[in-house]
Amino acid sequence: MQHKIGAIPFAVRDGRIALLFVTSKRKGRWIFPKGNRKKNESDNKASRREAFEEAGVKGRVFADFPITTVIGKASKPASQKAAVTYYPLLVSTQYDKFPEAKKRERHWILLENAENITAHEDYLNLIRQIRALTPWLLKTVADKKSLPLGRPKRGR
Secondary structure, eight states, X not given: OEEEEEEEEEEEETTEEEEEEEEOTTTOOEEOOEEOOOTTOOHHHHHHXXXXXXXXXXXXXXXXXXXXXXXXXXXXXXXXXXEXXXXXXXXXXXXXXXXXXXXXXXXXXXXXXXXXXXXXXXXXXXXHHHHHHHHHHHHHHHHOTTSOOSSOEEEO
């Protein structure tokens, strides 16, 4: 089984968490950015790189809150699964131009509605885990006075 690194891009506004999903390249399934870690690349750097390449966002990785889960590929047999360690990434900037902009769509959704975006059990489990971390994520954001607490700024 492969091990990949991913990011869970999120923003906080009025005490509510919104998540940023992207479409997979082949089936258009709503997913979070993930991929292979490059040689000598830290998990932090890999999750930031994947978030920018696939979703066009930059921000702060919350390394204290990793979530490792098994994610399957919709187009592959059940044996084609990967363990993915996702890191929440508080989005500070969202870019219009990014490496996979022509291959993917993006969609922000409130965490409380996130289960409506997928019927795949692997992502439903991941959303439940994010929901369980909500009190700690909100506290960490509030404790970091230098972190943005509103909508991510737009970049080019």
